[in-house]
Amino acid sequence: MEENQSMGLMVLALYTLMLFAPFLLLVILLFKKNKEFHDKVLIAWLAVSVLNSFVEFIKITEPPNSIPILLDLNRIFLLSNLFFFHWYLKSLIKSEYKWCNNLVWTLLPSLLWSVACVVNWFFQQFFLKNGQSYNSLVLEYDHYIEWLEVPLIIGVIVIGIWAWSKLKEMLKYEENTSLSIHISNLRKVLLFLVSIYFIVVSWEYCLSKVLQNESIRLVCITFLLWLIVGLVIALGFYFLRQKSLYKKPKHYIYSNKAIEKLFGFIVDIMVNTKPYLNPSLTISELAVMLGETPQKVSEAIKLNTNQTFYSFINKYRVDEAKKLLQDPNYTSYTILSIGLEAGFNSKATFNRVFKNETGVTPSNYCYKVKCKERI
Template identity: 30%
Template sequence: MDLYLSLIRIGASLMLTFVAFSQSYRINKNANSYLATLFGVLTILFISTDVGEYISEKWIWLYAINILENNTILIPSFLYIAVYHFVHAPANFLKKHYLLFLPFLFVAIFETFSIWAETHSLALEDFIDTLDFIFLIGLWIFSLIVFYWVVKMLANHHKNVLKFHANTQGVDLNWLYKLMFIFPIYFIPQVVFYFISNQYYLTNISDITLFFMLFYSGFHIVQQREIFDLTMQGKVLAEKEIPEQIDVEKEGLIDEHLMLEIVNNLEKVMKEDKPYLNKNLSLNLLADKLNSRTHILSYVINSHYNINFYNYINNFRFDYCKALLKNPKKQHLSIEGIALEGGFGSKSTFNTLFKKQSGMTPTQYKNTNNQ
């Protein structure tokens, strides 16, 4: 049974490595490349763990296996770098990112020293065990700190993405955010392993959690959209740096007359062209349609309507879908069909927003108005 579990987790992680790598040719190039590297590290870890007992006892092989098994510490590092490139596209690898690999370097040096001491029959077992424990605690602390940084980065991204996208499905990285809270279910048993001898049940918990994490990740990796359109990246990044609360009038970028002109053009476009029916509508696309700049349009929507771009667009979608639900000629449409026709990316997003706006589900609203 252990052999089958080993083959399944090696196969699953290897499959995800290729899926993420193939996605890097399509969207979010750098981020998916580092995500593929992360799954590659997991694959190597599983292979080294599962086949280590069959490897020759020669110290060079033992050393290699020990190093590979300790590459667990690379998981937080590559996770941070992947998420960084998701939320800062098209960012480059920064020099400070090399610091994330220092713990692995320390582990490699420590393993080299441990194997050397063992092969030379040096009586340093107690000293090495103490160092091993200190390193282990340090690595756990390092992992927790990195996971905290990742969660914070994803939370900030979720706020920022509402300024640029009306449909956040596939770009808000909520799946990664949720994954951060599943990671402890996998890592906590690893911590407990160190202190107990009977690891059977804890191993099962870790394996089941790991399988869920792998397949959950795979599903969402293939559902991704380009977070920032490559053709608009320079414009987006330049304008993202302008704080939302900036006093644009004092900066001389817009006056009251220009604001009213943009508002009139915006309302005309929304009424006649209905751009909100495009589920991939972004602030950049709408600004281009109005021949305006992204941060100017964002300022106009925030100040004139007192809501962000995400809520502004979805209010139109909500009203449009309400009309469809009441329209006798549209009763053949399912709730999902109405959601998609109204510009929503999914039925679940539509249901959540509709209930928040009206206090009832779309189905309840439809039944109430068509009795």
């Protein structure tokens, strides 16, 4: 008997520690400097978790029927976890992800429950004149309401699988060691979160109904609580270390092989079509020729040459000018005419870019390679 009492006190202590963990993490996060957007989402999530923990703590000390309204509110807080779980992951992975319509479906379980609570309150206030206090939906229809948590469980699984596959794809093509660490860190966060949900669901819907022996139940509860507390502590550690992943240039969703292939197309079109001969060529026009977006074309050039679009184009123009300066068919052309033929829009630009690329002016280049003297 005394052993069961000691075990019961340990269970109570572990349960209390688990409930107050969100509050401690919230306090630490509030004092964190240089908060990113995902940190603010996490703060909102933890604030809701603190309210949920507060109600859970009251349930330990008070009979459930004495706090009927809080019981119904507690279910709203619980179901809202799906929304915050989804929003937090999206805010880390998607660039400047603030709000999107596909977040609404994760709010449906908590919204539907909120509507049910309002309807229940309205019905009792205006149709039941028996002087009774508010009757909780949780207490009245507990066996039916358990099924409302099914969307939460399914949603967590679906979002977890989506996020895991996205992180796996990002990690596959990631060469930046620092960002790889943050991707791996988020995978741990995801694993710990899903594990906590899985443990709670396993107990609520399976183990608590199967285990009848009180001693075995206490041992099982103690083990699971130790496991959850450990996961929560680890989760807090990784939460605080987590950085946004979208600061990485967007090529993580456009693989290295695809980038190299696109750059090959860019080189081919430069050699065969010579679009650089157009003085007003823009990256948007080149992107249209390639059937790609300007962002991807710019990224392909930058990653393969470490040059900007205009530096890359001007190099081809300089090479073209060098060929024309030595071409016998262009001996009657002036230096300015050669520059214009090569795609430059002025003599000043031609001289400046040519000297930057070759180290000499066009006139000095002519003297150096012994081509016909031009004005």
